[in-house]
Amino acid sequence: MNTFATRIKPKVQTELAAADVAEARGEFYTAFxxxxxxxxxxxxxTVEHVRIHWRMFRFALRNRLHRQAAGQVWRxxxxxxxxxxxxxxxxNTGGTDxxxxxxxxxxxxxxxxxxxARA
Numbered sequence: 001m002n003t004f005a006t007r008i009k010p011k012v013q014t015e016l017a018a019a020d021v022a023e024a025r026g027e028f029y030t031a032f033x034x035x036x037x038x039x040x041x042x043x044x045x046t047v048e049h050v051r052i053h054w055r056m057f058r059f060a061l062r063n064r065l066h067r068q069a070a071g072q073v074w075r076x077x078x079x080x081x082x083x084x085x086x087x088x089x090x091x092n093t094g095g096t097d098x099x100x101x102x103x104x105x106x107x108x109x110x111x112x113x114x115x116x117a118r119a
Contacts, residue, residue: 005045007117012042016055028063032095035059039094040110046083053079056094071096 019034035056042048057072059065078100082088091104098104106114 002045004117005047008041008045008114009048011113011117012038012048012052015041016052019055019059023059023062032056032059036093036095037107037110040091040106041113043079043083043088043090043092043094044086044114046080049079049083049088050076053094068096075100 015034015038019031019038022028022031022034035052039049039052039056042052053072053076057069057076060068060072075094079088089101089103091106092098092100092102093104094100
């Protein structure tokens with residue numbers, strides 16, 4: 001795993017853990033928002049990017065979100081192929097409600113975490 005991936009992994013894990021807690025409480029919107037935040041953080045690392053889309057896929061299956069699950073299948077493939085060459089749009093949240101090609105603004109707190117991991 002490269003240096004960025006090593007440095008960003010704890011931040012990604014924090015978001016994934018928060019998603020688990022929110023889902024366990026029945027706070028499904030919040031849980032998916034946390035998965036999206038994890039995606040923004042981890043999308044520059046192939047391992048993290050694929051792991052997050054896998055988690056989004058499993059979340060969708062557990063919650064019977066069939067469109068989301070289907071969308072995550074192609075995103076898993078795309079993440080595995082296009083992350084290493086840097087062909088991912090910064091700030092994209094990874095859900096099916098946003099084109100997989102669309103760049104989005106990065107929230108300030110996540111931008112700080114990304115900058116620190118890249119330094």
